[in-house]
Amino acid sequence: MEKVTKNLIIEVLVGIVIFTVAAMLAALFLYPKPSVFAGLLLGMLLALSAFLSMALVLVNAMKSSDPKIVQRNSIIGTSIRYLLLIAILVIVIVYFQSQINPVALVIGVFGLKAGAFLQPVIHKITVRFAKRN
Template sequence: MLKRINDALPELILGILIYEIVVEFTGIWFVKDKLGYSNGLLIGAATAIGMAIHMAVVLRDSMDMAESGRTRRIALQYVLRYLVVVAVFFATAYFEIGNVIVAFVGVMGLKVGAYVQPFTHKVILKLLGRGDESS
């Protein structure tokens, strides 16, 4: 399903999940509030994955529009996406359901996932036995 939205989206989400697992297992040893840490990271991971899917959908839908409307739509969706992220951070802090700083670290998984996507792409191709394709 995700591949229908964008070919790189599943690999991006895989990179986010790998990052979140590494951060969870390395950081959990150093904090006193383990539940707050884990909840914050889970909230951040869910937000990062939601942002990745939203970006892919907006970009796909914007390609069908005229160029003048495309730029405006992408900019408005960008602002909306970050307003939602700020709302998630405020809700996390207000209801004390997780550590906001760790939630931010989780959202940064989107950046890490984007940087490692070419690597995850190559690994997936090798695992599927199509390592000789150049794409």
């Protein structure tokens, strides 16, 4: 994997963590329940794992020269990600609703989107920091 790709992946992962920290700070003032923090943490873990899964599928797709294999692997990877996410959400709602807040879990998973949106900002900050040193 190229250094640029690794840096991009790390920047998105940092964005997911930043979003989760911001959501936890907001929850601390708005709804400070342990189940909310557990939901945000589990959502963050799901967002991190989903992003890493997407990154691996894309890196493998770039290595392949057959478009049919790329399409098949992408569809399989996406299907597995969504099925696992839905299964975990259903399990949390049915069995662990008192320990893990399902709404906070979904908000934590939205960290995946926030991480993607924060990546350009994080990239600019890291480039400026690298130029100083």
